[in-house]
Amino acid sequence: MRASVSTYHRHRFPAEIISHCVWLYYRFALSFRDVEEMLAMRGVSLSYETVREWCLKFGQAYANGLRRRCPRPGDRWHLDEVFLKINGQLHYLWRAVDQDGDVLDILVQSHRDKKAAKKFFRKLLKGLRYVPRVIVTDKLRSYGAARTEIMPSVKHVQQKYQNNRAENSHQPTRLREKVMRGFKSAGHAQRFLSAFGVITSHFRVGRHLCKASIYRAVMKSRFAAWEDAICDEATVN
Numbered sequence: 001m002r003a004s005v006s007t008y009h010r011h012r013f014p015a016e017i018i019s020h021c022v023w024l025y026y027r028f029a030l031s032f033r034d035v036e037e038m039l040a041m042r043g044v045s046l047s048y049e050t051v052r053e054w055c056l057k058f059g060q061a062y063a064n065g066l067r068r069r070c071p072r073p074g075d076r077w078h079l080d081e082v083f084l085k086i087n088g089q090l091h092y093l094w095r096a097v098d099q100d101g102d103v104l105d106i107l108v109q110s111h112r113d114k115k116a117a118k119k120f121f122r123k124l125l126k127g128l129r130y131v132p133r134v135i136v137t138d139k140l141r142s143y144g145a146a147r148t149e150i151m152p153s154v155k156h157v158q159q160k161y162q163n164n165r166a167e168n169s170h171q172p173t174r175l176r177e178k179v180m181r182g183f184k185s186a187g188h189a190q191r192f193l194s195a196f197g198v199i200t201s202h203f204r205v206g207r208h209l210c211k212a213s214i215y216r217a218v219m220k221s222r223f224a225a226w227e228d229a230i231c232d233e234a235t236v237n
Contacts, residue, residue: 006233007057007058007061007233008233013044013046015230015233017039017044018054018058019058019062019226019230021035021039021046021051021054021055022054022055022058022059022062023199023226024038025051025055025059026055026059026195026196026199026200027199027200027203029175029176029179030179031048031179031180032048032049032051032052032055033048035048035051036048036050036051055195056191058233059192059195059196059199060191060194060195061229061232061233062195062199062226062229062230062233063194063195063197063198063199064229065228065229065230065232065233066198066199066202066225066226066229067198068229069225069228069229070102070202070225072128072130073098073100073102073104073128074098074099074100074102074132075098075130075132075133075134076098076099076132076133076134076135076136077096077097077098077104077124077132077134077135077136078096078097078098078099078135078136078137078163078165078166078169079094079095079096079120079135079136079137079143079163079166080094080095080137080138080163080166080167080169080170081093081094081095081112081140082095082170082173084108084177084183084189085182086182086183086184086185086186086189087184087185089110090110091108091109091110091186091189092108092109092110092111092112092116093106093107093108093170093173093189093193094106094107094108094109094112094116094117094120095166095169095170095173095197096120096124096166097165097166097169097201099165100206101165101168101169101201101204101206102201102202103169103197103198103200103201104124104127104128105120105123105124105127105128105197106190106193106194106197107119107120107123107190108186108189108190108193110186112140112142113142114142114145114146116142117140117142117143117145117146117147118146118149118150120146121146121147121150121151122150125150125151131151131153131154132151132154133154133155134154134155134156134157135147135151135154135155135156135157136157136158136162136163136165136166137156137157137158137163138158138163139158143156143158144156144158169201172196172200172204173193173196173197176192176196180192202222202225202226203219203222205218205219205222
């Protein structure tokens with residue numbers, strides 16, 4: 001039997017600094033150089049390339065840890081797709097959120113036809129391992145055709161203004177896309193947004209929807225889940 005080895009092994013900086021850099025980058029609209037400067041003000045000297053490598057290595061791992069610790073998402077899924085222009089070519093970002101606005105999954109594809117919709121549905125079902133009660137989409141016919149084959153028992157709603165929750169969930173992505181001056185490739189967009197979607201939605205609590213005491217309690221529990229996700233990476237088999 002192999003001994004457990006920390007994923008932070010051979011890193012010059014402790015897990016607290018690494019995880020803080022990853023959190024800053026994915027939570028706020030910052031560049032790698034911005035994070036480097038913020039850490040420099042705290043007396044921590046590192047390069048923006050170091051921050052980039054940490055985000056590549058630990059970002060998705062932290063996001064997966066958050067998924068495991070969060071309660072099961074709601075049974076009402078809102079799906080929407082938005083275009084991404086990458087190196088002059090048109091791609092589509094498929095996104096699903098639940099009724100609370102928490103990101104369920106994303107998928108970058110070059111089409112938005114029935115085949116692309118079926119692929120996205122399968123990815124959602126494989127990752128979440130349960131079938132929703134209702135899916136809410138726009139008027140794109142690909143959703144209805146794919147739903148008939150993949151989830152025939154699920155109610156499908158396509159009414160105007162019903163899908164604002166999914167459409168609004170694209171706003172943080174648009175902001176980051178602008179800060180990053182676009183994505184370099186479809187793979188780059190998929191890698192970044194897979195981690196970004198989970199991490200940023202985890203910390204975006206509807207502040208205007210609850211009292212200050214409730215908001216603090218919710219944020220406290222979410223920061224605790226984040227700390228647990230960090231600790232998960234401290235030992236791997």
